[in-house]
Amino acid sequence: MTQSAITAYRAAILDSLGDPAEVGIDNSYRYFKDGLMVIENGHITALGEASDLLETLSADITVKHYSDALIIPGFIDTHIHYPQTGMIASYGEQLLDWLENYTFPAEQKFIDPQHAAEVSDIFINELLRNGTTTALVFGTVHSTSVDAFFHCAEQHNLRMIAGKVMMDRNAPAALTDTPASSYADSKALIERWHGKGRLHYAVTPRFAPTSTPEQLSLAGKLLQEYPGLYLHTHLSENNNEIAWVKELFPEQKGYLDVYDHHQLLGERSVFAHGVHLCDDECQRLADTNSAIAFCPTSNLFLGSGLFNLPQAETYKINVGMGTDVGAGTSFSMLQTINEAYKVMQLQGHKLHPFKSFYLATLGGAKALQLEDKIGNLEPGSEADFVVLDYNSTPLMKYRMAQTQSLEERLFVMMTLGDDRAIKATYAMGKPVYRRD
Numbered sequence: 001m002t003q004s005a006i007t008a009y010r011a012a013i014l015d016s017l018g019d020p021a022e023v024g025i026d027n028s029y030r031y032f033k034d035g036l037m038v039i040e041n042g043h044i045t046a047l048g049e050a051s052d053l054l055e056t057l058s059a060d061i062t063v064k065h066y067s068d069a070l071i072i073p074g075f076i077d078t079h080i081h082y083p084q085t086g087m088i089a090s091y092g093e094q095l096l097d098w099l100e101n102y103t104f105p106a107e108q109k110f111i112d113p114q115h116a117a118e119v120s121d122i123f124i125n126e127l128l129r130n131g132t133t134t135a136l137v138f139g140t141v142h143s144t145s146v147d148a149f150f151h152c153a154e155q156h157n158l159r160m161i162a163g164k165v166m167m168d169r170n171a172p173a174a175l176t177d178t179p180a181s182s183y184a185d186s187k188a189l190i191e192r193w194h195g196k197g198r199l200h201y202a203v204t205p206r207f208a209p210t211s212t213p214e215q216l217s218l219a220g221k222l223l224q225e226y227p228g229l230y231l232h233t234h235l236s237e238n239n240n241e242i243a244w245v246k247e248l249f250p251e252q253k254g255y256l257d258v259y260d261h262h263q264l265l266g267e268r269s270v271f272a273h274g275v276h277l278c279d280d281e282c283q284r285l286a287d288t289n290s291a292i293a294f295c296p297t298s299n300l301f302l303g304s305g306l307f308n309l310p311q312a313e314t315y316k317i318n319v320g321m322g323t324d325v326g327a328g329t330s331f332s333m334l335q336t337i338n339e340a341y342k343v344m345q346l347q348g349h350k351l352h353p354f355k356s357f358y359l360a361t362l363g364g365a366k367a368l369q370l371e372d373k374i375g376n377l378e379p380g381s382e383a384d385f386v387v388l389d390y391n392s393t394p395l396m397k398y399r400m401a402q403t404q405s406l407e408e409r410l411f412v413m414m415t416l417g418d419d420r421a422i423k424a425t426y427a428m429g430k431p432v433y434r435r436d
């Protein structure tokens, strides 16, 4: 281990320590106005006030100083579809028609490995431009889509989770597999990628309507066969979708029960949306330690509904933020929590900036059971972090000049900020994006 493997960053530094709903706002974060973070071989080894830590560093260690900037942990996106990068901002439909008219045609192109590689590259660069260092990602039904994505993620040494879509009915023939082929293809991808470097595999049935009970059973079987796998799917996003699930699975109590019946709930299971959940379903999600990805820009864009975060808090369900691109309208987690604030306002609730910040970082890590590795800047963690620029636009600079408190600055950042506010993004201590 050489001295050159150690670097230090000086700036204002903020990270989350817990869910404000559980520990209270004041205990939910840690802030150093003039902070220092020391990194050795990709991991954070010290964090504190610059005045305390600088004197402990040996003279040959480079200290990179970001003035008028804020270092925070890398953002975590708990639900996104990389194959939909090229169809973000498609006009006019709600969920089921939107899938048929826009999504399915776009996804058919991913049988071509070159197309998959091109989109993976664009997608990962877009995540990094927006300060997102970890995401739970949908591929398409094609194994080539997942190979291309993981290959690209591996080159940047990112902690990423992805999987091949399992879909054996109610979709175009070019996009359907069979229970047996989806099982075999998923298994081969798991063998190739799960646990390789910083990569994890997610068993990914698209949603209940596009899988037969036989396929869902095989998804459950995969989860039993390999430890540490994720389950990634959609749940109760749209009222027509929920009615359709009732028709397709009349013997099940409800939408969540379809997944439950096939052993798909658990601490590494992430259900996107959960906009229309009854109390029994919330209780069951909590009992199984399953997580919900709250996707405000998508829920508004598709007119799906307003996620009830206080209900999830009451049941102590793990919640992370998801962009859900391409139904979501931005890769930016700042813009995603901006919209989350408005979703709460429409329901008569205030979403505190420290709660939003928690959801976009440590909350996401907890939803993914990765809080021992990422999500905050605790010494020992992997050094995935973002440098936010308080002066990223003339308007933000002007507004920031009038702020009095950290809380206020954070709220202005998340309301006015987007990709332009990301000055730099680091993964395992290495720069993976620089704006300037």
Ligand SMILES: [Zn+2]
Binding pocket: 079, 080, 081, 234, 272, 324
């Ligand atoms: Zn989705």
